[in-house]
Amino acid sequence: MNAISVIGGADGPTAVFVTGMSPTLFVAAIALAVVLIAGLVWWLVSKIKNRKK
Numbered sequence: 001m002n003a004i005s006v007i008g009g010a011d012g013p014t015a016v017f018v019t020g021m022s023p024t025l026f027v028a029a030i031a032l033a034v035v036l037i038a039g040l041v042w043w044l045v046s047k048i049k050n051r052k053k
Helices: 023-051
Strands: 003-007 015-019
Touching: none
Parallel strands: none
Antiparallel strands: 003 015
């Protein structure tokens, strides 16, 4: 059985637990997380730059 859990986030540090995954699925999950975080950072930076204009 595979499981991905996110604990915290609203009131403290966020931890992501991954259990029982095949290595290929684990790499895909990490790649997706990196892309999502990069997109969020890009969006925040562009929003801050547009505010200063």
